Amino acid sequence: MNKFQLEQTKAFKLANDLKQGGRARAGAADAPKTDRREQRKLDQAKGLVPFACKLDEKLVKQLKDRAEAHEGGMTEVLAELLVKAGLER
Template sequence: MAMKKTDLEKNKALKLTNKMKQATADRFGKTADAPVDRREQRKLDQAKGLVPFACKLDKDLVVRLNALAADHAEGMTGLLTEVIQRGLGDAAA
C-alpha cells in the first residue's frame, strides 16, 4: 500500500523535528569538563608514550589491585606502573 503524499510530508516533518530536538539537547546537555572520548584519549595516551597492554590475572589479585587503585592518585595505570617497576627493580619507582 502506497502512502499519500501528505503522510510522507508529515513523516519528514516529524523526523526533522526529532533531529532538531536531539541537536538542542546534545548542545545544552554537555558540560565544559565532559569526559574525553575514546579516540581523543588514545591520542593523549600515545603522546605520553603509553601503550595498551592486556593480560589475564587471577580474580583475587584483580580485587586487591582494584582496592589499591581506588586510593592511588594515578588510578590503576599509575598503581600498576609503580608495582611493575618495583618488581623489576627499576630505580625510577
C-alpha cells in the first residue's frame, strides 16, 4: 500500500465516522460494537420504528445541535419534542 492509498483509506474512515454522527467520533472505543442487524433487532424489541420525513434545513440544523448536546441523541430529542407538542408515548 503506497502513501496515497494509506491517506485515502484514512479519509474514507474519517468520512464514515462523520456520517455516523457524534457518537462515532466521541467514545467510539468505549461503546460496544453492534452491527446494523443486531441494532435493528434491539430497536424492534424496544418498539422503535424507523420514520423519515423532509424538513427545512434550518430546522434540521437546530435539531442536530440539540441532539449533539443531548445524551440520548436525535431519537430522544425528537421524542421529547413530540411529547411536549402534545403527542403521547
